[in-house]
Amino acid sequence: MKRMRTLAGISILALVLAACSSGSSDTAADTAAALDDSNCAAAESFCVGLVTDIGKVDDKSFNQSAHEGAMAAAAEVGGFYKYIETTDTKDYAANMGQFTDKSYDVIVTVGFLMAEATVTAAKANPNTKFIGVDQFQAEEVANLTGLIFPEDQAGYGAGYLAGLMTKTNKIGSVLGLEIAPVQLFAKGFEAGAKAANPKVAVTTVYHPPADNGFGDPVWGAAEAKKQLAQGADIIFGAGGGTGNGALAEIAKAEGAGTAVFCIGVDTDQWFTVPEAQPCLITSAVKGLTEGTTGLVKKAFDGSIAGGNFVGSAGISDYHDFASVVPMDVQDKVAGVVAGLKDGSIKTGVTL
Amino acid sequence: MLDFIKDNRKPVITLGLVTVIAYVFYFLDEIKTTSVLVFGWGYAVPLVLAAMVGIIGERTGVVNIGIEGQMLMSAFASFFGSVITGNIYIGMLIGIAAGLIMGGFLAVAAVKWEMDQIIAGVVINIVAAGLTSFFYAPGKTLPQLVPVVSIPILSDIPLIGPVFFRNGIFALATLFIVLAVNFAIFKTRWGLRSRSVGEYPSAADAAGINVTRVRMMNVTLAGALAGCAGAFLALEAAGTFARGLTAGRGFLALAIMIFGAWNPLGALAAALFFGISTAIASQLQADEVINIPQQFVNLLPFVMTLIVLSVAVGRVRPPAAAGQPYTKEG
Numbered sequence: 202m203k204r205m206r207t208l209a210g211i212s213i214l215a216l217v218l219a220a221c222s223s224g225s226s227d228t229a230a231d232t233a234a235a236l237d238d239s240n241c242a243a244a245e246s247f248c249v250g251l252v253t254d255i256g257k258v259d260d261k262s263f264n265q266s267a268h269e270g271a272m273a274a275a276a277e278v279g280g281f282y283k284y285i286e287t288t289d290t291k292d293y294a295a296n297m298g299q300f301t302d303k304s305y306d307v308i309v310t311v312g313f314l315m316a317e318a319t320v321t322a323a324k325a326n327p328n329t330k331f332i333g334v335d336q337f338q339a340e341e342v343a344n345l346t347g348l349i350f351p352e353d354q355a356g357y358g359a360g361y362l363a364g365l366m367t368k369t370n371k372i373g374s375v376l377g378l379e380i381a382p383v384q385l386f387a388k389g390f391e392a393g394a395k396a397a398n399p400k401v402a403v404t405t406v407y408h409p410p411a412d413n414g415f416g417d418p419v420w421g422a423a424e425a426k427k428q429l430a431q432g433a434d435i436i437f438g439a440g441g442g443t444g445n446g447a448l449a450e451i452a453k454a455e456g457a458g459t460a461v462f463c464i465g466v467d468t469d470q471w472f473t474v475p476e477a478q479p480c481l482i483t484s485a486v487k488g489l490t491e492g493t494t495g496l497v498k499k500a501f502d503g504s505i506a507g508g509n510f511v512g513s514a515g516i517s518d519y520h521d522f523a524s525v526v527p528m529d530v531q532d533k534v535a536g537v538v539a540g541l542k543d544g545s546i547k548t549g550v551t552l
Numbered sequence: 553m554l555d556f557i558k559d560n561r562k563p564v565i566t567l568g569l570v571t572v573i574a575y576v577f578y579f580l581d582e583i584k585t586t587s588v589l590v591f592g593w594g595y596a597v598p599l600v601l602a603a604m605v606g607i608i609g610e611r612t613g614v615v616n617i618g619i620e621g622q623m624l625m626s627a628f629a630s631f632f633g634s635v636i637t638g639n640i641y642i643g644m645l646i647g648i649a650a651g652l653i654m655g656g657f658l659a660v661a662a663v664k665w666e667m668d669q670i671i672a673g674v675v676i677n678i679v680a681a682g683l684t685s686f687f688y689a690p691g692k693t694l695p696q697l698v699p700v701v702s703i704p705i706l707s708d709i710p711l712i713g714p715v716f717f718r719n720g721i722f723a724l725a726t727l728f729i730v731l732a733v734n735f736a737i738f739k740t741r742w743g744l745r746s747r748s749v750g751e752y753p754s755a756a757d758a759a760g761i762n763v764t765r766v767r768m769m770n771v772t773l774a775g776a777l778a779g780c781a782g783a784f785l786a787l788e789a790a791g792t793f794a795r796g797l798t799a800g801r802g803f804l805a806l807a808i809m810i811f812g813a814w815n816p817l818g819a820l821a822a823a824l825f826f827g828i829s830t831a832i833a834s835q836l837q838a839d840e841v842i843n844i845p846q847q848f849v850n851l852l853p854f855v856m857t858l859i860v861l862s863v864a865v866g867r868v869r870p871p872a873a874a875g876q877p878y879t880k881e882g
Contacts, residue, residue, distance in 0.1 A: 257685075257795070259690050261690060261691075373838075379846060379847070404838045405837075405838070406834050406837050406838050406846075407837065407846050407850075409830070409833065409834075409846075409847075409850035410847050410850060411799075411800075412800075413796065413799040413800065416794060416795070416796055416799065417799045418790040418792060418794050418797065419598075419785055419789045419790045419797065419799065419801075420595075420799075421790075422789055422790050422791065423591050423594050423595060423789065424591070424834055426587075426590065426591070426594075427587045427588065427590065427591045427831070427834070427835075428838070430583060430586070430587035430590065431583055431584060431587055431838075432583070442794045445792070445794070446790050446792070446794075449790065449791045449792050450790075450791065453697055453791060473691075475691060475693055476693040476694070476791065476792060
């Protein structure tokens with residue numbers, strides 16, 4: 202009997218730990234502004250809730266960026282902020298429900314995969330403003346704003362740099378799942394590289410369709426190793442943990458930082474993936490944090506509109522590679538990035 | 553030697569055929585063939601090691617579905633062990649020790665306490681997922697790289713050398729581990745006793761074998777192999793730790809165990825088959841040789857597994873007492 206009780210104890214402990222690290226109970230509050238979310242329905246209080254896609258707010262990638270943006274905006278306007286980390290795609294609706302039940306003013310949902318669930322929730326709760334990060338809105342819902350980015354422009358800038366920097370005329374990309382934002386990055390990368398250097402060959406490989414498409418660093422590392430062996434000297438790692446695995450592998454390769462380089466994605470990965478620093482010349486970034494902050498503040502002053510809101514995208518700082526990338530290459534890339542922004546250069550990417 | 557070939561005609565012919573095909577491709581494109589096979593073997597290593605854990609367990613009568621959790625825990629322990637101590641070799645030992653502890657937990661729960669083996673395995677998976685994501689700290693890097701070792705002479709063989717004999721420590725050890733497990737199960741007294749415990753425990757008991765002790769020992773020691781698989785994933789394959797790093801490889805290993813008919817060499821072949829077809833899928837995507845969506849190309853390993861399994865079904869049989877706790881009568 203005693204051992205059964207011990208076993209039951211261990212099982213409960215396990216469940217508690219699993220629950221703590223996942224989903225619903227793992228929440229944090231910005232206590233500086235408001236103390237709790239009991240009176241979100243009141244007009245003077247402003248409550249912001251954020252639901253992550255599968256992943257954590259410390260994922261070094263898009264969940265973290267959106268989380269930081271929403272938190273900063275809530276603090277700035279004196280609102281209350283709380284987040285929920287999703288651990289199962291089936292919980293999207295339930296996690297949003299935790300916020301709508303308490304009449305939150307703004308709900309931020311992060312990630313392309315949550316688009317459909319967000320539309321459903323927005324239609325069911327017309328008085329709540331929804332912000333869908335990375336979610337393109339095909340039809341307009343009045344209280345739902347999709348924060349989208351011209352990923353193809355960021356990819357194009359990075360590809361242009363890669364096309365000018367490659368010595369072997371072979372570059373590659375190690376990607377997460379084949380979904381719209383990733384495809385835009387990849388196609389933009391290829392278009393940019395070809396525009397800079399018509400002789401360049403671009404290898405594009407997506408992770409096999411699976412639940413772990415963005416969380417398989419082992420596969421990413423193996424794929425990067427294979428592309429390096431086949432002569433690629435610049436590799437674009439775009440796909441959450443999978444891409445980070447590729448970056449880390451390239452950083453270990455022979456000639457990393459002198460003959461072999463890697464390019465990160467979403468955020469400036471110089472800071473978020475320190476193990477990639479030996480090879481990371483730049484990252485193709487989208488302004489997730491500033492975009493989220495801007496939209497939450499627009500929701501606060503009431504100027505937010507339904508439909509799509511296009512954020513910014515580009516490439517990040519060169520950091521230690523500012524001395525490695527030749528000055529004329531830096532100038533050309535800066536010109537292209539500026540041209541993309543003012544519309545004088547088109548990426549020509551379509552899905 | 554001739555007798556051996558006569559007894560194992562099919563495997564020998566298959567091996568010969570595969571080798572010839574591999575060298576034909578090697579002749580056509582040296583770099584591509586080598587790098588695809590390097591990818592394939594790297595993919596297969598953790599699957600083979602994890603399949604050994606399953607084989608040793610089931611051959612002794614204990615079903616282990618907690619391999620995924622054992623590997624995850626070991627990957628976590630080896631990575632953070634390396635980070636904290638500043639030495640990857642100590643980290644490797646910590647990873648193997650974590651595997652042993654997880655193996656010991658399964659042994660105590662499933663053998664000593666006679667708990668339902670499936671539930672014990674599930675508990676391991678949940679505990680591992682919970683602990684590793686709760687205590688995970690981002691932004692840590694390994695203090696040094698895992699050195700790549702080349703075995704003299706063998707590593708100079710074209711194709712086979714760079715694929716199998718120029719690797720990190722765990723990947724190199726895997727081939728020898730498989731051979732050793734195969735020898736131990738089929739040619740030693742320990743193996744005979746283990747198999748008898750897995751097939752017909754009451755008869756083994758009557759013959760004077762301590763069923764509980766054999767099972768406890770085997771399940772615990774198999775945990776060390778799960779430790780090797782986890783340490784390989786974190787230190788050699790990814791060079792980092794991420795939540796859910798094992799990504800279902802522990803479950804895939806169970807399929808490979810069945811695919812290999814509970815036989816270590818069979819599991820090696822099955823894992824290589826799976827690894828290489830995954831590598832070929834990614835290479836087909838990279839080369840764009842056939843203009844079909846990558847989702848279909850990436851189905852390749854799974855479809856091939858399905859076909860082979862459906863052909864093999866009915867011919868393989870699990871150890872008779874796998875999954876049944878043994879209670880001594882009287």
